[in-house]
Amino acid sequence: MTKSFRIALAGNPNTGKSTLFNLLTGLKQHTGNWAGKTVDLKAGTFTFKTNQYEMIDLPGTYSLFSNSKDEEIARDYIVFEKPDVTLVVLDATALERNMNLALQVMEITDRLIICINLIDEAEKMGIKINEKVLMKRLGVPVIKISARNKSGIPMLLDTIDRVVTGAIQCTPYQMTYDEETEKKIALLLPTVEKISGNKFPARWLSLRLLDGDTNLLQQIQQKITIMEG
Numbered sequence: 767m768t769k770s771f772r773i774a775l776a777g778n779p780n781t782g783k784s785t786l787f788n789l790l791t792g793l794k795q796h797t798g799n800w801a802g803k804t805v806d807l808k809a810g811t812f813t814f815k816t817n818q819y820e821m822i823d824l825p826g827t828y829s830l831f832s833n834s835k836d837e838e839i840a841r842d843y844i845v846f847e848k849p850d851v852t853l854v855v856l857d858a859t860a861l862e863r864n865m866n867l868a869l870q871v872m873e874i875t876d877r878l879i880i881c882i883n884l885i886d887e888a889e890k891m892g893i894k895i896n897e898k899v900l901m902k903r904l905g906v907p908v909i910k911i912s913a914r915n916k917s918g919i920p921m922l923l924d925t926i927d928r929v930v931t932g933a934i935q936c937t938p939y940q941m942t943y944d945e946e947t948e949k950k951i952a953l954l955l956p957t958v959e960k961i962s963g964n965k966f967p968a969r970w971l972s973l974r975l976l977d978g979d980t981n982l983l984q985q986i987q988q989k990i991t992i993m994e995g
């Protein structure tokens with residue numbers, strides 16, 4: 767039986783998201799509106815094994831706060847549209863800088879794959895990446911690819927298949943903040959959990975509360991009212 771799944775592509779600008787998107791979806795592309803935003807996101811479809819996938823090419827961002835429209839679009843898609851899997855595309859030549867976004871996505875969802883792209887460039891520069899160590903430390907699949915050279919793609923597709931079907935369970939590493947922040951999170955968490963249930967990631971939401979992100983909180987309130995109404 768054919769099942770359909772949605773994949774979001776997130777990552778810093780210029781990490782090769784669109785190159786990967788074009789490689790996988792080819793000419794089967796369209797645009798659409800999501801998460802109540804009047805913005806067109808590129809989507810495309812492909813099939814793998816017996817499953818149908820819709821892939822969404824999110825705008826490139828350095829973080830997922832509300833610093834810019836693009837950050838809000840990417841964040842809202844992951845939080846409200848709840849893709850079956852989020853591919854976080856990282857630049858192999860700037861892994862440390864790119865990891866920030868990956869850690870943020872890991873706070874929101876446990877269905878993600880870290881995709882280290884531009885591995886051909888990294889190899890030229892003599893950069894060696896041990897994905898097995900990363901996988902262990904981060905608790906999520908880490909796949910090395912070159913979207914331009916089309917390498918690592920079969921492994922990526924296979925991993926996508928195994929995450930969406932539940933064959934792989936991710937347990938993303940959760941960042942620990944300073945003592946003061948952790949205390950505040952612990953205070954907020956029970957109430958946030960009560961209100962958001964299992965619909966939104968409660969720890970992440972508590973952090974946003976501490977940030978005073980009122981815009982996001984209004985959106986959440988609206989969604990909860992709609993769901994209950």
Ligand SMILES: Nc1nc2c(ncn2[C@@H]2O[C@H](COP(=O)(O)OP(=O)(O)OP(=O)(O)O)[C@@H](O)[C@H]2O)c(=O)[nH]1
Binds near residue numbers: 781783
């Ligand atoms: N060498 C190499 N270049 C790549 C690879 N993947 C993408 N590129 C190049 O990197 C540049 C940026 O690629 P895009 O696919 O446009 O990156 P993006 O993440 O969609 O960028 P934004 O949409 O601006 O966030 C292009 O010149 C690509 O050809 C790769 O695996 N290896």
Ligand SMILES: [Mg+2]
Binds near residue numbers: 783784785823826
């Ligand atoms: Mg792009």
